[in-house]
Amino acid sequence: MTAPANPAPATPASFDPASATIVIVTFNRSGLLTRALTSIGTMDPKPGRVVVIDNASVDDTTEVVESLREQLGTELVYRRLETNTGGAGGFSAGMETAYELGSEWIWLMDDDVEVLPDGLARMGAWTPRFRHIQGRRYDYDGSEFYWQYRVSTSLGIPIPFAPAGFDESGYREMNSGCFEGMFIHRSLVQKLGLPDPRFFIYWDDTIYGYLASRHEPCVIVDEFVLQRTREIKQWDMGTRHLNASSDTYRYYIMRNRGIMAHYYRAHGDYRPFAFAVGTAATFAKELIRLGFVERKVTKTGWNNLWRGMRDAWRLSRDKNFEIMAPLAQ
Structure with missing residues (x-):
């Protein structure tokens, strides 16, 4: 199902799309990666750079990346890891690569999403106010995906009854994080350090978002910027x-x-x-x-x-x- 269209926002002059890097972590899913990269090729505006972290895939991921390099319309950096380090290790390597390349804004995502054409403009509209921003996502069938953006720190678990709706402000403060769509400024990354690769998978982004919220307000905004391309039983x-x-x-x-x-x-x-x-x-x-x-x-x-x-x-x-x-x- 095709996701409903959003009215396009104006990108503030203070945000330069070329200062942003999209980081995609992939593992043996070249078909999904193809869709993700193809969607970036249709973005307006485009990011200045795309970093693909390959978690030691054994399929045709390398060939797929090279075949799409020219049509992407922006710089593509491909880094293949020697071993599968899981999502945590992949995002840690991706954050490190983007940071060392001088990226001002780093947008993390998995390979099983497509970026909506105006996604970067929508995220950029919030950059004058916040340095850790989470956009919204459509699920595989086009329905609105709900992400549990608040965590009980004492219990260390998401709060399932955190309100799903938004008021006129268009955002809600969060004390968690999700690497499927985290949009974060390099100055905050410098304070936090890299995501911890020892998690391998799960809770890594939760903790990273928790750390970010200790420094300044972090928000999920009422902007749909991604759509999942993989059906998951639920x-x-x-x-x-x-x-x-x-x-x-x-x-x-x-x-x-x-x-x-x-x-x-x-x-x-x-x-x-x-x-x-x-x-x-x-x-x-x-x-x-x-x-x-x-x-x-x-x-x-x-x-x-x-x-x-x-x-x-x-x-x-x-x-x-x-x-x-x-x-x-």
């Missing part, structure tokens, strides 16, 4: 959805709670009892996901949850663990 609960997952995700959802604890502790926000309640709620949510979305509760799925929780406990007690440091000026 449980429709009205405004909110619960997507299908995998055993690998289930392990890291639990295991990475141990890394989260270190970040909260380092900033004085770690509440052991409340965080344990949040961990139990996360475990229960994954059981619900297994039963109601995937309609199966397998031994493998159950074991990955328990194994992840065991490793999280060990990680949280690792006295040698250090959080990511700010970037050198």
